[in-house]
Amino acid sequence: MLMALFNIVIFPGLLFLGIYALFFAFLDRKLYARLQNRVGPPWFQPLADFCKLLGKETIIPQGADRRVFVSLPVFALAAVTTAFIYVPIWSVNSLFPFEGDLIVVLYLLTIPTLCFFLGGWYSTSLYATIGAVRALTQLFSYEVPLFMAMLAPAILAETWSISGISAYYAEHPLYILINIPAFLVAMVACQGKLERVPFDLPEAETEIVSGTFVEYSGRLFAIFKMAIDCELVVVSALIAAIFLPFHAANPWLGFLYFIIKTVIILILLCLFRASMARVRIEQMLMFCWKILTPLAIIQIIINLLVRGALA
Amino acid sequence: MSKNFFEKAVDWGRRKSPWIIHFNAGACNGCDIEVVDALTPRFDVERLGLLQQGTPRHADVLVCTGAVTLQTRDRLKQIYEQMPEPKFVLAVGSCACTGGIFDGCYCVSGGIDSVIPVDAYIPGCAARPEAIIDAVVKLLTALEQSQKAAD
Numbered sequence: 001m002l003m004a005l006f007n008i009v010i011f012p013g014l015l016f017l018g019i020y021a022l023f024f025a026f027l028d029r030k031l032y033a034r035l036q037n038r039v040g041p042p043w044f045q046p047l048a049d050f051c052k053l054l055g056k057e058t059i060i061p062q063g064a065d066r067r068v069f070v071s072l073p074v075f076a077l078a079a080v081t082t083a084f085i086y087v088p089i090w091s092v093n094s095l096f097p098f099e100g101d102l103i104v105v106l107y108l109l110t111i112p113t114l115c116f117f118l119g120g121w122y123s124t125s126l127y128a129t130i131g132a133v134r135a136l137t138q139l140f141s142y143e144v145p146l147f148m149a150m151l152a153p154a155i156l157a158e159t160w161s162i163s164g165i166s167a168y169y170a171e172h173p174l175y176i177l178i179n180i181p182a183f184l185v186a187m188v189a190c191q192g193k194l195e196r197v198p199f200d201l202p203e204a205e206t207e208i209v210s211g212t213f214v215e216y217s218g219r220l221f222a223i224f225k226m227a228i229d230c231e232l233v234v235v236s237a238l239i240a241a242i243f244l245p246f247h248a249a250n251p252w253l254g255f256l257y258f259i260i261k262t263v264i265i266l267i268l269l270c271l272f273r274a275s276m277a278r279v280r281i282e283q284m285l286m287f288c289w290k291i292l293t294p295l296a297i298i299q300i301i302i303n304l305l306v307r308g309a310l311a
Numbered sequence: 312m313s314k315n316f317f318e319k320a321v322d323w324g325r326r327k328s329p330w331i332i333h334f335n336a337g338a339c340n341g342c343d344i345e346v347v348d349a350l351t352p353r354f355d356v357e358r359l360g361l362l363q364q365g366t367p368r369h370a371d372v373l374v375c376t377g378a379v380t381l382q383t384r385d386r387l388k389q390i391y392e393q394m395p396e397p398k399f400v401l402a403v404g405s406c407a408c409t410g411g412i413f414d415g416c417y418c419v420s421g422g423i424d425s426v427i428p429v430d431a432y433i434p435g436c437a438a439r440p441e442a443i444i445d446a447v448v449k450l451l452t453a454l455e456q457s458q459k460a461a462d
């Protein structure tokens with residue numbers, strides 16, 4: 001009981017995830033600034049933003065459904081934190097590994113997007129509604145290639161658990177090379193999931209002010225922002241666990257590996273973000289369905305063939 | 312009564328992360344260009360924690376340019392009221408301070424302070440980006456002093 005509470009609240013639950021997410025947000029912004037030849041924000045910037053938002057007035061629009069409007073940010077954060085418990089951190093195994101946790105984590109990571117959609121919808125603001133519809137449209141385009149790219153390594157490893165996949169590739173490191181196309185697809189598709197620059201249509205600040213979050217202010221917006229930052233950590237940890245399964249037997253060394261792996265993924269994601277501009281929604285749909293999805297399908301076929309050859 | 316730890320953290324956050332929203336109340340566009348200039352990588356205001364936001368709901372500082380025309384008066388008031396407390400207003404440019412060369416025009420109600428309270432005035436036609444950043448820093452310093460005084 002006490003251990004479970006420790007796991008939920010402190011490590012690897014809320015507190016650790018929150019601090020690591022703030023660190024990630026800083027690293028992301030700093031790298032982005034350096035790539036633009038700027039100095040960038042100081043190290044405490046995300047924390048200062050968070051504190052400030054917590055202390056601000058929280059406005060709930062008149063037309064909004066109060067209960068739903070208030071609970072959605074909490075739902076989003078809770079789903080992301082729950083997903084983190086099933087991602088391996090200090091060793092091959094996560095805290096509670098079970099067969100099929102890959103699917104559970106992927107679905108848990110869909111909940112924040114649905115919360116963004118509902119949040120925008122219940123705000124009853126025009127901009128928020130446009131953002132909400134875009135969030136949902138986007139969901140249908142990146143989710144398919146992302147899921148397929150994550151499932152392709154699972155097919156080769158013949159297991160649906162993240163820990164199982166990690167263990168399999170740790171035993172056969174060379175098989176990672178087969179999954180490189182899936183890795184690229186996952187990296188691009190997760191930009192859509194995280195609503196980062198090439199695919200940040202739902203919050204596109206310059207056209208629909210900030211989309212789904214238009215009406216959120218103060219504490220509720222702080223929680224939403226926290227959920228987004230945490231999602232960045234969870235997604236990079238998931239990609240690291242599946243595609244970069246280098247582990248150490250020692251938990252401390254394993255933890256160090258985890259940080260190195262996730263930071264490498266963050267740097268790649270940041271490079272994507274800094275080198276691209278926002279696309280239009282139909283360009284994004286076109287790209288996801290015509291390029292990413294076929295690539296992911298080819299990857300699955302390759303993995304099936306390799307599996308057959310190995311058997 | 313002195314403030315507790317959480318109130319101090321919030322005060323600190325307020326000083327370190329001023330998010331701005333830019334509103335043109337009827338400027339000739341000269342000052343707007345300077346505001347946009349101040350946000351470019353060359354001046355890098357993110358090192359002060361300053362970020363531009365799209366919606367008044369996320370903003371702390373309303374950066375206004377230009378004399379207030381009768382057309383924008385109600386909109387300016389609305390945008391100000393949409394911002395959550397605590398909020399600050401910067402008047403950028405001579406027009407925003409007093410009405411400038413448009414003062415007394417048939418369609419102008421005067422400077423920004425004829426409609427909403429203003430915390431800092433930045434004179435100049437157009438105000439330089441350095442002056443705008445300087446004003447933000449002075450605003451934050453004044454905020455720090457008032458926070459200390461309240462403590």
Ligand code: SF4
Pocket residue numbers: 337338339340341342343376377378403404405406407411412435436437438
């Ligand atoms: S102060 Fe000068 S530059 Fe600025 S809006 Fe007025 S006339 Fe234009």
